[in-house]
Amino acid sequence: MKKLSSLVMAAAALAFAAGTASAEMKKVRIGTEGAYPPFNSIDPDGKLVGFDIDIANALCAAAKFECEFVVQDWDGMIPGLIAKKYDAVVASMSITEERKQKVDFTGKYYNTPAKFVAKKGAGFDISAEGLAGKKVAVQRATIHENFLRDNFPKVELKVYATQDEANADLVAGRVDLGMADSVALLEGFLKTPEGADFEFVGPGYSEPKWHGDGAGIAIRKGEDDLREALNKAIDQIRADGTYAKINAKYFDFDVFGTPGM
Amino acid sequence: MDSAIIWRSLPQLFEGALLTVEITALSVAIGLALAVPLALMRVARNPLLRWPVYAYIFYFRGTPLLVQIFLVYYGSGQFRDALEAAGLWVFFREAYFCAVLTLTLNTAAYTAEILRGAIQAVPHGEIEAARACGMSGALLYRRIILPKAWRLALPAYGNEVVFLFQATSLVSIITLMDLTGVARVIVARSFAVYEIYIAAGLIYLAVTYGILWVFGRVEFRLSGHLRERPAADAARGPAATALPGLR
Amino acid sequence: MIDLKGYGWMLWGGVQVTILVGLSAMAMALLFGLIGAWGKLSKSRAARAAANTYTTVIRGVPELVLILLVYYGTPTLIQNAMEGLGTDVIVDINPFLAGFLTLGFIYGAFATEVFRGAFLAIPKGQIEAARACGMDRGLLLRRILLPQVWRFALPGLGNVWMVMVKATALISVIQLPELMRNADIAARAVRLPFTFFFAASLIYLGITVVSMWGQQRAEAWANRGVRRA
Numbered sequence: 152m153k154k155l156s157s158l159v160m161a162a163a164a165l166a167f168a169a170g171t172a173s174a175e176m177k178k179v180r181i182g183t184e185g186a187y188p189p190f191n192s193i194d195p196d197g198k199l200v201g202f203d204i205d206i207a208n209a210l211c212a213a214a215k216f217e218c219e220f221v222v223q224d225w226d227g228m229i230p231g232l233i234a235k236k237y238d239a240v241v242a243s244m245s246i247t248e249e250r251k252q253k254v255d256f257t258g259k260y261y262n263t264p265a266k267f268v269a270k271k272g273a274g275f276d277i278s279a280e281g282l283a284g285k286k287v288a289v290q291r292a293t294i295h296e297n298f299l300r301d302n303f304p305k306v307e308l309k310v311y312a313t314q315d316e317a318n319a320d321l322v323a324g325r326v327d328l329g330m331a332d333s334v335a336l337l338e339g340f341l342k343t344p345e346g347a348d349f350e351f352v353g354p355g356y357s358e359p360k361w362h363g364d365g366a367g368i369a370i371r372k373g374e375d376d377l378r379e380a381l382n383k384a385i386d387q388i389r390a391d392g393t394y395a396k397i398n399a400k401y402f403d404f405d406v407f408g409t410p411g412m
Numbered sequence: 413m414d415s416a417i418i419w420r421s422l423p424q425l426f427e428g429a430l431l432t433v434e435i436t437a438l439s440v441a442i443g444l445a446l447a448v449p450l451a452l453m454r455v456a457r458n459p460l461l462r463w464p465v466y467a468y469i470f471y472f473r474g475t476p477l478l479v480q481i482f483l484v485y486y487g488s489g490q491f492r493d494a495l496e497a498a499g500l501w502v503f504f505r506e507a508y509f510c511a512v513l514t515l516t517l518n519t520a521a522y523t524a525e526i527l528r529g530a531i532q533a534v535p536h537g538e539i540e541a542a543r544a545c546g547m548s549g550a551l552l553y554r555r556i557i558l559p560k561a562w563r564l565a566l567p568a569y570g571n572e573v574v575f576l577f578q579a580t581s582l583v584s585i586i587t588l589m590d591l592t593g594v595a596r597v598i599v600a601r602s603f604a605v606y607e608i609y610i611a612a613g614l615i616y617l618a619v620t621y622g623i624l625w626v627f628g629r630v631e632f633r634l635s636g637h638l639r640e641r642p643a644a645d646a647a648r649g650p651a652a653t654a655l656p657g658l659r
Numbered sequence: 660m661i662d663l664k665g666y667g668w669m670l671w672g673g674v675q676v677t678i679l680v681g682l683s684a685m686a687m688a689l690l691f692g693l694i695g696a697w698g699k700l701s702k703s704r705a706a707r708a709a710a711n712t713y714t715t716v717i718r719g720v721p722e723l724v725l726i727l728l729v730y731y732g733t734p735t736l737i738q739n740a741m742e743g744l745g746t747d748v749i750v751d752i753n754p755f756l757a758g759f760l761t762l763g764f765i766y767g768a769f770a771t772e773v774f775r776g777a778f779l780a781i782p783k784g785q786i787e788a789a790r791a792c793g794m795d796r797g798l799l800l801r802r803i804l805l806p807q808v809w810r811f812a813l814p815g816l817g818n819v820w821m822v823m824v825k826a827t828a829l830i831s832v833i834q835l836p837e838l839m840r841n842a843d844i845a846a847r848a849v850r851l852p853f854t855f856f857f858a859a860s861l862i863y864l865g866i867t868v869v870s871m872w873g874q875q876r877a878e879a880w881a882n883r884g885v886r887r888a
Contacts (some may be wrong), residue, residue: 188766195848224834228599232753253603292600309507309587310597315847320587323489325505407670474867475860476828478839486846487853574718581721585832592724599731606736609728617719657669 176217180379181207182237186313188339189401190243193222202406206260206388207241213393225313226292229253232369238377240369243332245294248364254369254380257381261406262365264355265295266333267342268321270348275328277353283305286326288317293403295330298361314339321349328352334406338393365408418606425608429592429615435590436577438512443519443571443576450520451527453551465524472521477579480518485510485586511583519576530565531557563634565585570627576622581616591615666845666855673841676861680759680837681824687763688819699775710771717768722829725765730757730833757786757804758837766823773815778804780811810881812821824866838862 156384158312183203185193191201199220232240232254246256269275275282276394282307283332289296293308299308309326311317318340321329329336340346356362370377388394389407398406453461454469472480488504489493495501503509534557571626584593595612599605698710717725733752781804789799831840838859846855 226596227731229603230605249601291597296597297601310593311587312585319486319847321488323492323505324501325489325507398766471860473862474864475827476863478828478831479842479856479860479863482839482843483856487856490853492742492852501802578721581723582829584723592721592727596727599727605728605732609724609732613716613720613724613728616721616724620719623663623743 168333176215178219179211179216179239180219180221182221182223182228182231182240183207183242184225184313186225186315187243187335190335191241192339195358201399202261202397203241203243205400206394207392209388209397210381210384213387214380216380218228225290228292229369232371235371238370238374239381243335243366244369245363246365246367247294247297247361249297250363250369253372255368255374255378256367256380257371258385259365259367259408260385261314262330262357262408263334263406264357265298265330266336266355267328267330267349267360268336268346268349269328269352271350273327275352275354279303279305282328285328288321288326288329290314290317290331293331294361294363295332298356298358301361318345322346334365334402338401415607417598417602418607421598421608421611424594424598425591425612425615428589428591428612429619431588432577432580432590432592433619435508435512435515435580435583435588436573439515439519439576439580440573442512442516443523446516446520447523447527448558450524451531454524454528455531469521469525470647472518473525477514478582478585481511481514481582481586484514507583507586507588511580511586511588515521515576515580515583518579519572520570522575523569526565526568527561529568530561533564534560550657563631566634568626570624573627574623577620577623578616664849664851666849669845670840670858670862671856673836673838673859674866676755676835676837677827677839678832679823680762680827680835680868682754683759684762684766684823684827685820687759688766688770688823689816691764692774695767695771696774696778699771700778713856714768714771717765722762722765723832726757726761726833729784730754731760735755736835739763754830754835756832757833758827758835759831762823762826762830766819766826769819769822771814773812773819774808776815777808777811781807810885813874813881815876817870817877820874821867821870824870825863828863 177259183191183199185191185199187201187203188200191199191203194200199222204220207218207220210216221231223231223236223242228240228244229250231237240254243261244250246259250256256396267275267277273412279302282303284307286307286309287299288309288311289304293311296308296310299306309317309320311320314331314335315368317326317329317331321325321340322345328341333351336351341349341351368381370381394407450465450469453465456462484504485507488501488510492501495504538556540553540562542552547555580590581592583590584596587593589597591612595608599608602608695710695713696711698706701707701710730752785803785807786799789803794802827837828839830837830845834840842855842859846852849855
């Protein structure tokens with residue numbers, strides 16, 4: 152799962168602005184992928200759209216930041232943050248211990264489980280033994296890849312640069328199953344014409360060790376002001392109903408943190 | 413620089429390198445087998461033989477390998493129904509097959525061109541002499557032209573094998589876990605960009621120079637008759653000791 | 660003909676970027692090539708060693724690995740270096756920059772070999788005559804060597820250009836919107852991969868043909884006034 156960190160970024164920027172005691176809006180650059188519908192994607196006109204984008208904008212407004220989006224491919228998301236290409240990552244990036252070694256995170260802004268998808272009626276036995284030798288499509292550098300490597304060692308993992316490519320090969324029949332965030336799969340694949348013949352199989356997975364505490368906003372280590380501001384902004388939009396509005400626009404259930412779907 | 417991660421990743425990197433070498437060897441072998449008849453057709457007098465081969469070589473040398481790989485791998489998906497009907501989908505389904513197919517077609521084109529140049533560079537005097545002895549056709553090719561052409565082509569062919577070896581890094585883009593593919597996955601998880609890519613680079617470097625060394629040895633063995641021999645050559649003058657050949 | 664379903668403009672945009680990257684990388688390659696050749700032909704052992712290491716390493720590592728290393732690794736490297744020095748600098752390596760710098764650097768190694776051969780091919784008599792007239796190295800380079808090196812270097816450089824234009828397709832891996840990447844995006848949007856990649860390949864062929872023609876013209880210009888076999 153990836154979480155929108157742009158919101159946190161916006162809040163952090165706001166905190167900094169407050170620190171300099173001037174009335175000007177702090178500029179915060181937000182990194183996002185743009186290839187992960189419905190959370191972040193690029194529409195035919197070239198504009199960034201999605202849940203992450205809306206949340207980011209809401210946080211920026213709440214924290215009084217001036218936000219600007221920067222598109223970055225997923226592989227380079229954290230290196231780009233460290234290289235200061237942007238100040239926060241709002242791209243459905245999950246808060247995990249592994250990532251915490253390189254970057255800091257705010258609190259979560261949503262948490263949805265991961266699930267397998269397969270062709271309707273395929274009848275796979277979803278267990279470490281049952282899936283031995285099967286091919287599973289997953290996006291590179293995601294918690295799903297790590298989760299599968301550690302818990303389903305006998306599957307043959309096929310890694311792709313984007314979730315889109317993984318879905319494409321699933322449709323083409325090159326792989327037997329796919330695994331990703333259940334919401335991303337639902338909205339970005341199952342509900343599309345290509346995904347019509349596919350369905351969720353097996354349970355939802357939400358193990359803190361691999362899936363972390365949910366999606367959060369990643370910021371560089373040590374930028375505590377930014378983190379504080381963003382966390383405050385998250386609380387604020389949760390409290391004043393903005394979050395609920397954005398949530399309702401995309402999903403018909405609460406994505407914030409319903410354990411086990 | 414965290415060098416510990418390099419040691420930890422070496423086993424995986426070597427596994428990837430093994431796949432790389434495997435794919436390279438397969439493509440080189442089949443590509444070479446294809447290239448010889450292609451080169452012969454390329455210099456044939458009959459335009460019906462010449463033109464199709466020329467078009468094939470022109471296409472594969474004029475377009476990037478990445479496009480060719482995508483064409484075969486993703487493009488075959490567009491024709492999945494037709495392929496399934498012909499019973500071929502089971503092959504195109506596999507990234508490995510697509511990779512080897514593309515690399516083979518690509519190297520066959522380049523190698524055919526190298527061989528063609530070598531065949532055309534065989535000194536005409538030798539061919540005339542063979543003809544005067546009554547040789548023609550297959551015998552002429554087998555005894556005179558091809559052996560000489562091989563020797564002339566070796567340096568350029570060595571380079572081509574190296575290019576192919578390095579080009580296999582592209583198959584990582586179609587999900588194969590070759591050396592580059594393994595490196596990318598490790599980097600994605602550990603963020604040790606420098607350490608891993610440099611380690612992978614060094615492995616590529618080592619094998620590249622291994623390949624060049626092998627070709628060097630082969631060239632050395634095949635060119636004994638051209639090397640300096642002490643007194644006899646010196647008497648014949650400097651021209652006799654000059655090394656000919658395509659470089 | 661091939662039906663591009665209205666996405667033809669994407670391919671056109673991609674071609675422009677491809678050519679731009681190619682030309683920029685070629686300029687870099689020429690620069691690196693001249694410097695490398697100077698190094699290889701230099702009297703200084705250190706220069707020769709450096710130039711040799713340069714060509715050795717580049718010939719041994721795949722372009723894809725180098726592109727990934729530069730794009731993902733350089734920002735962090737510079738960042739760490741700068742932090743050590745205490746300054747706070749924002750390093751933005753965009754795909755275009757990473758792409759043409761890396762390609763220029765890689766093909767500079769090939770251009771080095773071409774220039775080295777070309778410099779060595781200039782008749783020694785001319786260099787001796789120039790020295791006899793009292794020309795120093797700078798003047799020698801400017802008046803005698805550089806004008807003539809193109810005559811010998813063009814065939815090899817033409818080759819380098821052809822190979823490099825095809826290598827620009829690799830920069831699609833770091834998301835530069837050049838021809839290959841745009842063809843990929845369009846193909847994915849309308850689910851016609853074969854159509855788009857085939858169209859892209861024909862465009863590359865077109866660039867090859869134009870380059871070949873251009874090379875012939877350039878060689879004719881460089882050889883003006885010289886009797887050829």
